[in-house]
Amino acid sequence: MKQRLLACCVLMLLAFGARAELMIEVTQGVDAPTPIAVVPFGWSGGAPLPEDIAEIVSTDLHRSGFFGAMKRSDMLSFPQQQSQVFFRDWRVSGQNYLLIGRVVSTGGEQLQVTYELYDVLKESRVFGEQISGSTRNMRDMAHYIADAVFEKLTGLRGAFSTRIAYVTAQNQGGGRHRYSLQLADADGARARTILESREPIMSPSWSKDGSKLAYVSFESSRPGIYVQHLATGKREKIQSFAGLNGAPAWAPDGQRLALTLSKDGNPEIYTLDLARRQLTRVTHHYGIDTEPTWSPDGQSILFTSDRGGQPQIYRVYLSDRRIERVTYEGNYNSSGKLTQDGRFLAMVHRSAGAGAAFNIAVQDLKTGRLDILTQTSLDESPTIAPNGSIVLYATQQGNNGVLAAVSLDGRVRFRMPSSSGDVREPAWSPYLQ
Amino acid sequence: MRALNVTKVAALALTFAWVAGCSSTSTQTDSADMGGSMGSDSGAMTSGSAGMGGMSGSELPAEVANLQTVFYFDFDQSTVRGESFADLEAHARYLASNPQAAVRLEGHADERGTREYNIALGERRGNAVARFLMVNGATAGQVEVISYGEEKPAVMGHGSDSWAQNRRVELKYAGR
Secondary structure (H helix, E strand, O other): OHHHHHHHHHHHHHHHHHOOOEOOEEEEOOOOOEEEEEOOOEEOOOOOOOOOHHHHHHHHHHHOOOEEEOOHHHOOOOOOOHHHOOHHHHHHOOOOEEEEEEEEEOOOOEEEEEEEEEEOOOOEEEEEEEEEEEHHHHHHHHHHHHHHHHHHHHOOOOOOOOEEEEEEEEEOOOOOEEEEEEEEEOOOOOOEEEEEEOOOEEEEEEOOOOOEEEEEEOOOOOOEEEEEEOOOOOEEEEEOOOOOEEEEEEOOOOOEEEEEEOOOOOOEEEEEEOOOOEEEEOOOOOOOEEEEEEOOOOOEEEEEEOOOOOOEEEEEEOOOOOEEEOOOOOOEEEEEEEOOOOOEEEEEEEOOOOOOOEEEEEEEOOOOOEEEOOOOOEOEEEEEOOOOOEEEEEEEEOOEEEEEEEEOOOOOEEEEOEOOOEEEEEEEOOOOO | OHHHHHHHHHHHHHHHHHHHHHHHHHHHHHOOOOOOOOOOHHHHOOOEOOOOOOOOOOOOOHHHOOOOOEEEOOOOOOOOOHHHHHHHHHHHHHHHHOOOOOEEEEEEOOOOOOHHHHHHHHHHHHHHHHHHHHHOOOOHHHEEEEEEEOOOOOOOOOOHHHHHHHOEEEEEEOOO
16 A cells, blocks of 8 residues: 555656646737736745745736736835835836735634735725635635736636646657646646546547546547546546547536547537437538537537538537538638637638638627637637637647637737647636636 | 457556555645645546557568558548559458458548548548458458547658648558
């Protein structure tokens, strides 16, 4: 038993050493981001805290593109409570808002964090709150504060407390690769490996409650669809027919998966009732039908099909199997993802014309207008933040696959370069409890 | 091959049992996570890595040792090229006269476009080769098609030369 525990620890250390940490580089923000100063939080305890809450909040707000965070080195003072705030100083240095806070120990690892947001121009307190946690979840507390401030000032729910799953691949030479499925905070921190294999791993998809991931793994030398419970690490192989078993997509009700199977001869969309293990074929066409994604109301599935000669996105209504074509612009539209309100469709798009690149585009399904959001060339795997503000996608930088993001309005951009290997197929979690 | 598979299954089963032990340890260390749902997701960390080598046994039988085993395709196409016919026919003849032999056809695509769509394209190429073999004497039971899409490029690089080498079907004889 002892040996096994030791082996486990060694294994965990190895996995930690091997993780590909992502960093965020904001490459473009809104024209006039709101200036905000996030002052280092006070701490009266002895030993230094493991995380700098103010720094994490400041970085979250800054990378949203909506805010310009003041540099700590430019601050004239570090107030921890209202009586220490001199509004004039902050006004002179151009700040609109000021966030201050303090951390106190409540015994053992337990902490209490108080934060307060001030409107510098009105010289008034906007709101404040006291939250409890421990030294182990300070990053969660910081993302919580960033979410609260973001929502208060933009009216948009923050998505800093969410997570991303993604696949990394390392070429080890001699035809050998190492693939891994990673889980990280939305800012790329605390990355951890949840599956490793010498065979490809693809298409991670979050359950709507954020507790499970479905994905495709070739570990048995054939593609299989697996569901892994994130809390326990337990997983099950749920589908492995002859041929393709791919593109799992969780239904909004959490009870069904849409997926692609070619067991009947060519790739078709199916739904699988997970409790009853009942498979229902949805499409019937000799072309390729794949990459299903659900409408938020669960009434229809959007998918990629080359039934018209080139890949385009179609919608099938589950009640009567009626099919309508959704995309018309360009000669390649695929891998569609809808915003939570069902109005905007992000996708991989290639314009008509020789040598055109593969970009991320968004189509307003109400007006039909299509906007190309990226200028790089091998962009793929779009995934949308649960608040509908940002599309995260995979692209190439130099000879490496990296993640990058762009806001749906194209005004904010950031990249998440990795320390090693190819990073691909991001999947943004829903809001987590 | 069969014996090898049993070993693999045993190794995998052991890994699962062992990993189950692991996850209980890491649950404790991670239980303070505010999210809660993040508890011990490291549990399956090694489940794909133990004893999961690629297919072995792809050595060519002596009778077909000098034949091509990689067949290339045009962009966005799954039509078997004329240059592939002679060697594929010879493979088909070998399969027809050796009913116990079997091949695995691994379909691949270049990196352009989306991954799941490319998996479908790779399968279409594999199926085209499978049909060619069957028309020329192989039986359905001797031919298995697996598509890797763009997941296992033959060469790295982002230009038309690399892409041409990656749009392919690899024919591998199953070990006996």
